[in-house]
Amino acid sequence: EDVETKIKKAALRDAMLSLEEILSIYKVIKLIKETRKTLGSHVPVRKSLSSILRSLHQFPQIESLIESSIDQRGFVKDSASEELSKIRSKIREVEREITKRLENILNRPDAERLLSDRIITIRNNRYVLPVKTTEINKIVGIVHGTSSSGYTTYLEPHSVIELNNKLVVLKEEEEEEIKRILRRITSYIGEFGSKLLEAFNTLLKIDYLKALASFNREIKGKFPRISEERIILKNVKHPILALTKEEVVPINIRIEGKKGLILTGPNTGGKTVALKTLGLCCILFQLAIPIPIEDGELPVFEGIFTDIGDEQSIEQNLSTFSAHISNLVEFLPFVNQKTLVLLDELGAGTDPIEGSALSIGVLEYLKRKSAFVFATTHHTPVKLYAIGSDYYTPASVSFDRETLKPTYTILYDSVGSSMAFEIARRLGMPEEILEYASQKIPAEFERFSKAKESLEELIREYQEKLKELEHSRMELEKIKAEYMAVLSEASRIKEEAYKEGMSQALEYLKQIEREAQEILKTARDRQRIRQFLREKKQDITKKTDSERIKVGDWIEFMGSRGRV
Template sequence: MEDEYMKGKIIKTLEFDKIKGLLLEHASSPLGAEKIEALFPSSSYEEVMRMQEETDEAARVLRLKGHVPLSGIYDIRRHLKRASIGGRLNPAELMQIASTIYASRSMKCFIEGIVEEGTELPILGGMAEGIAILTPLEHEIKNAIDENGEVLDTASETLRQIRQGLRGTERRIREKLEGYIRGKNAAKMLSDAIITIRNERYVIPVKQEYRANYGGIVHDQSSSGQTLFIEPQSVVELNNQLREWHLKEQQEIDRILSGLSAAVAGQAGELGTIIGILADFDFIFAKALYGRSIKGSKPSMNKDGIIRLFKARHPLLPMDKVVPNDIALGKDYTTIVITGPNTGGKTITLKTIGICTLMAQAGLQIPALDGSEMAVFKEVFADIGDEQSIEQSLSTFSSHMTNIVDILNRVDRESLVLFDELGAGTDPQEGAALAISILDEVYNRGARVVATTHYPELKAYGYNRKGVINASVEFDVDTLSPTYRLLIGVPGRSNAFEISERLGLSPSIIEHAKSYIGADTNQVDNMIAALESARREAEKERQEAHELVKNAEKLHKDLQKQMMEFYARRDELYEKAEAKAAKVVEQAKEKAEEIIRDLRKMQLDTKANIKEHELIEARKRLEEAAPKLDKSKPHAKAKQQHTFRPGDEVKVLSFNQKGTLLEKTGSGEWQVQMGIMKMKVKESDLEFIQVPQKQPEKHLTTVKGPDYHVNLEIDLRGERYEDALLKVEKYIDDALLAGYPRVSIIHGKGTGALRNGVQEYLKHHRAVKRIRLGEAGEGGSGVTIVEFK
């Protein structure tokens, strides 16, 4: 894409220059802006892949850290050139060099730190390795010059001594002059009680008539001539000394700046390399920042002319207003003909395909969902322009045809061609015939083609040729407005009769108009109407099916929740009954002991003939009379010798149902799967049936259903960011299939990047009802609890 056509006409036609303008807003320095200005789509597959990878790496860094330290970068190339030929740099230029060195060091540490944390950044990491550490030169400059560009006293011992002398002389001059302005005659002889400077010498303002009282040198006078600015004789010598100090100071500053400039010249090569790398960093992160601003994604690239866009938007239209569309081209069909009335969004669809292609080939992320795919074309051609008035139709047709002739001279199988209103601007019958012929020519060359037209003759074009498909932009007759939804496979209708009828045109006029429409046209329109009706019906049925599935899922979850609450309540009642019975027994025992004590006392007091063994026997009968509670649940059997293991087939006695052991959840308690239900059951309520037979391995795809075992938590600690998100996505799907109402995701505390990424994904998941951080007993901020709808 590097010829003049691609660098000029197509860039302007598809408004890629406006994309570059938005990209410039994200540049941090003139260096990055310069590279953005020079950005053009590439036709090299390898180069496009590299550019997409570097943008994706930068986007990964932004997801992890949210920012990048690219401030304080200056274009110091001219400074380096002047220093290299022996020129002396001024303090501001030296500070820009020191600031740029600091920025390069910060960027190097930033990228290397992310790599050390385990994130793979082969491109950005390699760039960071190429940055030389020039900290000594940075410190040398900063020790000599402050942030305001002033040379510091600490720049050299000589300069410190000179400035001490200079300040001492200034102090003595001020002391003498302050004696004049505080004198008893000052109010009379001076115009104002101030010390000022004229010709770099300290003076006082004296009234004209008292000039002789001060002597010395007159350096200036007021505009009225009534005030003279006089350097009194007593400070002339001190002012001369001050002037000498200033000259010495300037000489020493010049020497310091020359030394620093020489030091810069000595490392001009390394500094030049740093500038080149920082320019690349700025450019790459500007691409990533722009991608984030449009919620873009990295497309997978191919050399086969295949385009698959999911929910694609035009990047120059407001995100909250544009209607996203799915677009496919190049696999089952290589040509799309979009028909239908004007102002329906056909041109926007055409431009969306074109601009996304240019953006992808320039290494930019595209405004579409993840999983979108773009092709690398050698050239992209577009003939797009608004139709002009009837008086200008000849010039319009000529202009379009000149452009089309130029396209036909260049197009081949590695081209993408976009035609807007093909054949417009001339006689409809001839225009339609030309449009069909041009489409045939481009199609036969093997190019990928998208064309828009409102000629009804082209509606049948897609039915007669393999590799060609019709499409239209949906129009709502009820609201008399386009919906901007692209309908691939359905040609467009004019809807003129329906619109006219809605607007109140007489039915008799409409019926009369229909009599002028040929039978073929009526058949085509009826076919289109049937297609649209069938599509709407299918859409309605799909929506109803979706609602039924949602309701079934909700019912299942509600039932499972109620069953779990029932068993929890049952266990709670059993425990309360046991506690109450135990209390009654304990009270009975205490009463019996009390009675026995009384009997013993009576035996001793009355010498009654009550034998000790009779007392023991009485106590035994009391114990036997105490109620014995069956702490196993109803139908429970005696404790079995079998040691339960996950996977065992068991019978839940209280339900008289078979189930499978999933995992041990506590002391003497198991989680059991019974059909679609999972619940906790005590071992005493379980009867072992058998260990399941291992089935011979079959090469079949396993469909996970509600009885599929999934842990109630997943541990992501130690995982890479991208791998962790993939695992979360799969785990949520498995948990939903298993019918869990809630799960736990362990991500650890760390920097919070993994937690933020996981929570951001969960917030946008259709099946997630609520997320929260774990409480103190659940793992705190290192765990996210997920509740499903």
């Protein structure tokens, strides 16, 4: 529960928090205490937590005051103050006396005839008896109302009027004393207001980080690298789908070399999902939230502008086309080279020729502004414009023509068909209508469609070969890593063998030296012989420390010469 406003209220002069507000702050204080205890056990291994821990202040005084004044049900305790204890003691005495006097009436011999029910009840904060309306004149007292049926009249007997008056006064005194206690607690909370706010905000930060970690575990996300001039999202998933669906097909979004991407293809092919995926990932990235990608690069945008969906409005008298144009007019003046513009179904909702011309005009405007652009369209003139553009890359969503199901793959440097005839045929459109409609397609458009289909087939083949090449590259990298591991192990074994051999050689020389010492004890030039042996020993030691024998080297060892 957000207690920030309650804490700020407590800091005001003569303020009084309600019981509910005080208890909500008490719960937060308890939560801060538990969180501090939990984090404290992790500080020795995670030093970065110490700064967070310092902000989680403890409030034993407030906690103790609230616990001694308010019980778990949310009622102020008698022990909250001496005055409250006295007042409530008097209230209980008066209530006992009232009950005693009313029970005397309930036990009268004629009670069955006078009363509609033998109970004591309360009306207008005063103890009364339910008397039969027909017998109301038989008991002296004050009427406090009747039942909905009129059968019962609630009467305050004369014998308890003064006691009820006294009880009302005591209740008012009790209420005033409770307010005084609540003001005291409120004042105490206000004194610690700044530290309470700091601790509460730290608690919110911890809650946010915990949610972020949980989100990241669910989507298996990571951060892309920061780029200035390109967008690359490898195997990216729509963040919401990655969170809510078990199986999500990843896509590759690339805007590099050129700053614009025009995506074409049939409906349900995944164009809008790709558009939203890029937009959401950019927003999450700039909020320091991981995104579901394998790898990627993203610029930091000053603004992200979108025109997505059908925004027709009866209230504002806007058609689909008018709604799109109104949206564009609103944000186009703010577009620059550090903004991302996402346009779905560009040019839709009006005459295709005029819509296409207007779409190309918008794309040219965005080009002059050097903005990053990702747009989707069905219009052929816009597709042709993208093919010849030095700023926009044409792309299409892949579609299986046999099953008429999307593969959720983006094919770059290609344009996609809307596949209106294929989809209509699959949904049961009469064949004679389709035949007649196909005759109305211009010959130039048919030639263009066939050429486009051939190009798409080549692109599909290229994509498959590219996948095979990537697979081969990964296999080669794996083999290379294994080879390097074997080579490293062989070098280690050779090094150890070399050191072991030289160690044996040194031991051999020591043995010769010992034997020579015994033999030459009586020789004349003993000092010269010792010097000779010392020099040979040093030569071998130097070679041990500095020289490394390679395969193919010629070496001489213990009087013999050979190749390694």
